[in-house]
Amino acid sequence: MEVKNFEAWDYVVFAGLFVISSGIGVFFAIKERKKATSREFLVGGRQMSFGPVALSLTASFMSAVTVLGTPAEVYRFGASFLLFIISYAFVVLFTSELFLPVFYRSGITSTYEYLQLRFNKIVRYAATVIYIVQTILYTGVVVYAPALALNQVTGFDLWGSVFATGIVCTFYCSLGGLKAVVWTDAFQMVVMIVGFLTVLIQGSNHAGGFHNVLEHSRNGSRLNVVDFDVDPLRRHTFWTITVGGTFTWLGIYGVNQSTIQRCISCKTEKHAKLALYFNLLGLWMIAVCAVFCGLIMYSNFKDCDPWTSGAISAPDQLMPYFVMKIFDTMPGLPGLFVACAFSGTLSTVAASINALATVTFEDFVKSCFPHLSDKKSTWISKGLCLLFGILCTSMAVVASFMGSVVQVPGIVHYITPYTNIFAKKLCLISYYVLFFSKGALGGLIAGITLSFWVAIGSFIYPAPVSKTLPLPLSIEQCVQTNITATVGPQLSSRPALADTWYSLSYLYFSAVGFLGCVAAGLIISFLTGKQRGEDVDPLLIRPVCNLFCFWSKKCKTLCWCGVQHEQKTEQDYLDSGNARKQGVESALQNGLKQESLAQIPGYNPEDKSNSVKEKTTHF
Template sequence: MKFIQGKVSAVLAAGLLAVALPLGAATDCRVEKIGSMPLPPSGHTGTAGAFVGAVDNRLIVAGGSDFPGLKPWQDGEKVYYDDIYVLTGGESGWESEKSGTKLPVPLAGGCAVSDGKALYCFGGSNANGTNNVVYTVRYSGNTLQVDSVSVLPDGFIPASAVLYKTVVYVHGTMGGSNALFRYSISSGKWHTAAPCPDRPLSEGCPFVYQHNGREDAFYLIGGRGRDGEGLYLSSSVWEYLPVHDRWSRRTDIMIDGKETPLMYSCAVPYGSAHIVVIGGDDGAGFLFRDSLSRQIAACGDTAVRDSLKSELTDAFVSHQGFCNRIFAYHTITDTWIQAGEAGFPLPAVTTAVLMGDDIIIPSGEIRPGVRSGDILELSITDEVRFGWINYAVIILYLLGMMGVGFYFSRKAKTTDQFFKGGSKIPWWAAGISIFATALSAITFLSIPAKAYMADWGMFIFNMGILIIVPIVIHFYLPFFRKLNVASAYEYLEQRFSAPVRYLASLFFCLFMFARVAIVLFLPSLALNAVTGLDVYLCILLMGIVTLAYCTMGGIEAVIWGDVIQGIILVGGAIISLVWLFSGVDGGLGTVMEVAIDEHKFNILDFSFDWTKPVFWVTLLGGIANQLLTYTSDQSVVQRYITVKDTAGTKKGLWLNGILSVPIALIFFSIGTGLFVFFRQNPEMLNIGMSNTDSIFPHYIMCGLPVGIAGLLIAAIFAAAMSTLSANINSTSTVMTEDFYAKLKKNATDKGKMRFARWTGIAIGTFGIVMAVLLATFDIASLWDQFNFFLGLLTSGLGGLFMMGIFTKRIGTRSALTGFACSIVVLLLCNGYSHVSVVLYGFIGLVSCFVTGWLSSFLYGYGK
């Protein structure tokens, strides 16, 4: 105990000795010329209004217009083109070439989207009028081909489009009003959707996809139009929800703190919740030139008309170029910032395309009537300095955990000591260990992220523990304590048969393999965000340290490690919450006011929508998932037999349940505080953040003083490593007791110890490999993925224990039938319904028990 107390004191002291200097974060937006369009030497300087998109990792620029001869103020004629250019990126830079394939007719001013395989071109016009044919540009072998695939709805003039799954949403105007149509790529059919409830926006309004924290959404930004009252410019931002077919007004475009119209900007989704808006025109000069043009057309006096023409020419020639600034709109906090600035005018009337981590902007119009053939690349980087004090805190923590393993390795000489700790663990330590095991990095990161993105709808989910504790104590605990076995699944053999035990143990191990990978990847992601270290290196570091201390010291090292980690993570969360609220302008009062206004405290949503975390979904899902964890999860059940007697185990369970309530309040409050803090300080957000689950470590990175940040990152490691070590030890226990000891006759205690340690190493290694693979996938929410695995692989386990404890008539065949049916039901739910993943545990548990009970009438009584 003195050793453990010393380690806790050392880690906390390192945090308290921190130098209170803010870390800060800086976003660098750099625009560089990376090439030029291969334009013919005929005065053709570039293209505006071309159809642009990525096809087979190459950028396609089709059509467009220019004034190759005289300019607009010289009464020059606009020329439309049918040329198609191909831009290819490589290690030596971008290369561009003119394709031998052409559009069927010259076109410019339409809109286009790409699904990666083809570029879909909608609308546009030329000297002969508007185009109503939909074209696709795709590769056939190494040759581009253009096909006509559809025609536009009658009278519809497209302005902008966005791709969502296999459907293209096209915004435009029809009959002088806004219109929105859905075009199915697979069927080629058109369907109407709710139009934007604004004045007609017919030009220069990009339509962009991005997640808003709750669901997928599209954003219609700025633009211009004309109605009976004349020409007007828009500063509005409209959000469209495709699932609900509903529009809502968001914060207007804000430039220098003022609502500012913006048209023909380039806009692309970037990161998990930002839209980068590049350049554009505020329209002030455009309105002036339009007014002069109308006066010239209406003027009958030659001298006055010539004077007006001269003034119009001066307005064109003296124009300094379109906006050279880069803006970022954050969909969750509904805020605008200026992210950067170029040293030259940025092109408008073109389309920017995200290629990898960079944004490519081909050609376009740099000032009225003047095109540019340059190909630009926008690179966005976020730089953070972590500091040696923070590194020292983390290293001290990791070394401390290694020390725990070495200390208890001297005692873990028998399987009883390695798996049960000799049943001498204090009840309070077991309770904290259960709490720390359940409070994984998924809780530490994803719950604040959920509250930050949405609301407190998931709070009820976490309160299920208060309902479950008395049920576990009264019905389940007597069985586990009476049997006094290392593996919980031995009960299933005594109640049903050996095959049921083997099956349950196998599925538990499968779940642990998935869980180990997820809880290992999350803190590695946090470390990567904070230090810039490669995420794969972080996975190896975390995995090896955890493997070392939990395989050396057994369950005692795991439990006392959990105690240390529990103190660190709770202390870190409290420090973070206090610092976060104190950093909000107006403090707690402002947090409450903003959270109420933005409906962040929504908990009791009694609507019967099984696709969302409403009250019924979170209540049933929370009860089911807690029941599964505390009755069939070996990593938790194993703690029940490490305490001397049943009374101590009961105290430990109640301690865990009581701790869970205030800790849940803390983590949800952190999420709400993050929302208010970043709403007040949107410039501190990481524009390129690829996963919003990283928002809490990002705040730690940019908002906390040196040293305290290191302590908080250590807390994230603690949250993950407590779960990871418990998972490795419990899986090792199951594989040793349920497979090795059962299948190897006359297995010695020494042989089981050797097998247990090597199995733990193998499990940890496998988890590391799977975490590396997980790092290559784009996962919107690791919390949702975790619940899917939990429901799919463990609800059947909970059903087996429930059938065994609460019924007598269900036998082996009925139990296996229920188990199989629960998996089938969950697979059907996942593939053919939109039911919330929060309910997967409940659905699996109920379907397992009900089908098992019903089948018992066919198979007869069990034992």
């Protein structure tokens, strides 16, 4: 492939992304220097508004994998990826109505605190360790992806790009904490949208207009979006995307520390829900932009596929190659596209670093050293950000040995179904409240085992070509005709499971882990005995049946399995919490003595916490 170098304006635009991102970190480090507490650093003092949080959520989970991988996916397999907007809607709905209320009202900082409240420390620590490992692995991929793009379009040193990305992310994350991460993400989200729009506009012009793009895509079968084939071995169908995609993204949004941490940083639960719903609009926007970029790319390359012709060596290079072609005479715009890709990476990596630091501090450091001062807690939190920044950057080296940019995160990120512990408790809560915690731990182990089994098997024995064959690509008008086809190694023998179990669509990996987790949890719990519903704190439960307003109260009560939701409703918790907060704040403002404070309903004089809000968030 002929590599075209950046011009001066490209470097200016690209460097501007790093400078502004770093500047935001410096700004918040200076602005918040007098609020030196780990609470302020890790969760923004729980005073964030929904606007920047919504932009941050979208930017973090629409990484460079989306910028590079999704257009290439659409170019080769068609626009079925657009169906993800359905799974996104389900995921945001379930997250905001089922998961968020439990986490927000319980007053936790690490999502794994819930596991200890609901079960025990062993389940909590097991889930935390799994989360740390899988996040470092996944972050390595999203660091490597934009570095690859930069290398292909400019010839800039690949590993120089990797370390530059890691250094900048670690810098502003360690300096400014969550507020710097959120506001930097908001800026980077704008860069991503602008980058996509420039490609859409210029690419459409090169294709002769948007009507030509649709016509070429229709003729090339790229607009056959809906395929109702129920075969679970097919890579992308309506069912794999809507069902498998919902399971997959629910693990990311519903219980992921990075998401929940930013939601609980909002000033109220209403702001947190608004952040999620506005974030859905952002997810739809990015998905639509990425899909149409793929269609435009196909319209431009329909008669000369650069991959088949040998102009590029991998499908992941399609998007940067296309950008350099259409912006060949427009200095600055190639730099804007690479900045778009890097924006996705910076936001994802920074959010991951902050989340890793939070769970490590809350679940391990505070457990070992419960009486740390605010100053020491803040410095430890900053040190953890630095440590995880180094680890995540180092993992990019490992990511360079993996395969397709779009599917590697699907395998690395989704095969660790620790999230199914939460999903099982909350999505099937009407049943699971009956069980002991031994079922939870056993279910966790079973889910992980099944997911790793199918994922590793799919690496060793790839799915049959008939299940993953791309749509036709032409090279009729290519100048170069010295094309050599490469065929993957053909195994003389394949185990019986190779064409069934190991050939499952990667989007079903999370569903496999979930079902295995539920099945093992049910069996173990029934064998060891069940827990009385009356003994379960209703605050830790969000029954799915309550979402169905047409159900009678009798049916809902039956599905509660003995949990006493009717004795203390959600509004009771909120009213109680507000009353306590107002009473304590009023007492403190009026300089009342400890004896007077003790008269406030719900106030515990033995609680030595210095934060009034900490006394009320558990309601």
